[in-house]
Amino acid sequence: MAELGAHLTAASAADDRPSIFEAVAQDSLMAAVKPALQHLVKVLAESNPGRYGFLWHWFDEVYVLLDMLLQQHYLARCSASFSENFYSLKRIPTGDREQQPLATAGLPKRQHWKSLLLLVLVPYLKGKLEKLVSTLREEDEYSIHPPSSSWKRFYRAFLAAYPFVNMTWEGWFLIQQLCYILGKAQHHSPLLRLAGVRLVRLTAEDILALEKKLGGATSHHTPSIKTQVQSAVRKALGGITFSLSTGLSVSVFFLQFLDWWYSSENQETIKSLTALPTPPPPVHLDSSSTLLPKLKTVCPLCHKTRVNATALSTSGFVFCYRCAYGYVKAHQRCPVTGYATELQHLVKLYSPES
Template sequence: MAELGAHLTAASAGDDRPSIFEAVAQDSLMAAVKPALQHLAKVLAESNPGRFGPLWRWFDEVYVLLDVLLQQHYLARCSASFSENFYSLKRIPVGDCRQQPPATAGLPKRQHWKSLLLLVLVPYLKGKLEKLVSSLREEDEYSIHPPSSSWKRFYRAFLAAYPFVNMAWEGWFLVQQLCYILGRAQHHSPLLRLAGVRLVRLTAEDSQALQKKLAGDTSSQKQSIKEQVQSAVRTALGGVAFSLSTGLSVSVFFLQFLDWWYSSENQETIKSLTALPAPPPPVHLEEGAGTVLLPQLKTLCPLCRKVRVNPTALATSGFVFCYRCVYSHVRGHQRCPVTGYASELQHLVRLYTPEG
C-alpha cells in the first residue's frame, strides 16, 4: 500500500511536478492571509473610525489593488505567484516543455496577463458574490423588501440556485485535483488550465538565476533618463512587493495567533470579563462622525423618532433602534448612526421582550 501511494507525496526522479500537498498548500496560503489583514483593518476602524473607517469599508478594493502589485511583481520576476514562489514553484506554458524556460525569463504576455487576472479577479468576484448572497438571505429572512417588490422572485430564485452553482464550482476543483493525483491531468486547479500554464518545481539553475538577477538589479549602471525613471518605478514597485511579501509572511503567524486567541480555551476569560460592571454609554464622536441625537424617551428609535418596532441593538455601541432603520443605515454607511463606530450587519442583535 505504501508503494502504491508514494506518488502522492513525492515525485519520481525525472518528474518536475509538485505533489498535491505542495499545490494545495500554496493555494491556501493567500486564503489564510486575507482574514488576518481584514481583522487588522477592523480593529483599526473600531479604534479610530474617522481615520480608518474608509479602509474598513473599502478593504476588498484596497486588498485587490495590493494583490495586483504583489502578483505582478512575482509573475514578472519569478514566473510564479507569491505563494507559488514561497513554495519554490514556477509556472511554465503548457506544451512541449522538454527545455523549460528559466524562471527569470517570465511568462509569455498572453499567459502572464491571464494568470494575473485569474489570480486576482476570481477570488475578488467570488468574495463579492458571497457577501451579496449573505445580504440577500438576511433581507429575505427579515422581509426588508415589501412583498410586492419586483425583485422578490428574482433574488429568491437566485438564492435557491446559488448552492447548486457553488457546489458545481467546488466539484470542478475537486475532480481536477483527483485527476492530478491519478496522473491524468497536468493541472491541480482549473484556473491554471484556463491560464494555459502548469506548475513545476524550481531547479538549481532557476535559483541561481534569481539570485543573480536580484544582485544585478541592485548594482549601479549608466542609464539614460528614461531608463532611470523606469528603473526607479521598478525599484519602487519591487520595494512595495517585498514589503507586502514580508508582511504577508508575518500575517500568517498573526492569523494563527488570532485562531488561538478566539479559541474555546479563552472562553473562561471572556466570561469573567462579562461579569464586570457595564461601562457608561459611548459619547458622540467629534468631526461629525455620529450625527444622530438621542431622543428624550428611551422607547423611541433615534433614527425614525417613533416607538421602536422589532427593537434591535447594535453590538458596537449598545444603542437600540428599529430593525429596518438600523439595517438600512448600517448597510449604507457601515457605522453606528449615534457614535460613528465602524459596524457591520452581523453586529445587529435582535431583542426579544416578554410582550413579543
C-alpha cells in the first residue's frame, strides 16, 4: 500500500507539472512585450520630443517600475507572475509535494519577495549590462584613451571576458531545461530554483477560488459606513487593476505582432513595402569613379568593411571615421565628389541596435 501511495503521489506530481513548451512560452511572453512597448515609446518620443522624450530617455526605469507593480499584483493575487497566470500556472514552494496551497493563498513572504526581485531586477540588470558592453565596444573602435591607460586595459579585459560569462549564463539555463525535460529537475529555470518555488498547473479549486476572489465575497453582517467606503475603494482599485491586466492580456498579442513586424528578420519586407524613391547621386559625380566599392558596407577610402560609420553631409557618402577625418582634415573636400568639406560636416551614423 505504501508503494502504491508513493506511485500515486508521483503520478499526481507529474500531472500538475507543466510541459517544457508551456514553461518556455510563458518566459518568452514578457520578453516579447518589452521591445514592442519600446517601439511605441520611440514613436511617441519622435512625434513629440518635448512631451514624451523623457519616456524614451528613462524607458528602462519606467518599464521596470511598471513591471514591478504588475508582477507584485499577480504574485499577491494569483501566486504567479503575469505570464505564468496567462498560461494557467502558479508557483508553490519547492517543498510542497503532497498538498498544494490554493493560488489565492499567496506565496510565503520569503518566496514572494525573492520571486519579485528575480522576475524584475535580473532582466533589468542584464539589459543594462548588455547596453554597457555595446557602448564600450563602440568606444573601443575609436577611443581617446592612450594605449597604456589602465582604464582602457580594464574595459578591454571586461569586453574579452563578457562573451564567456554570457555563454556560461545561457548554458546554465540550457542545462536546467534539459534536466527538466528528462525529469531530473523540478525547475526549467535556475531563477525558479533560486526563488525556492516551482511551477504547477492551476487546478479546478484554484480557478474557483480566483473567480470567487475576483467577484468579491459579500459578508452577511451589515457593514458600517467606514467599512462600506473602504470596500468601495478596494473594489474601485480592484476594478482598475483588473481592467489594466485584462487590457494587457488582450493587447499582448498586438504587442507580439509589433515585435515581429519590427524584427530584424522582417526588415527587408518592411523596406520593400515602405521604401521611398532613392535620391539621385551628386551631379558632379563621375559614374566610372574607381573610389566607389561594389559593396555598400565597404569604405571608399580604405576598401574595408566600415568601422564607426560616418557620413559627409555635403555629399552623403559614408566612410570609416578615421578615414573621413584624416582625408577631410588634409584636403578639405569630399574624397568622392570633390565638394568642399570641413570637419564639422562629419556626421556619425547610428544603427538601430546602438
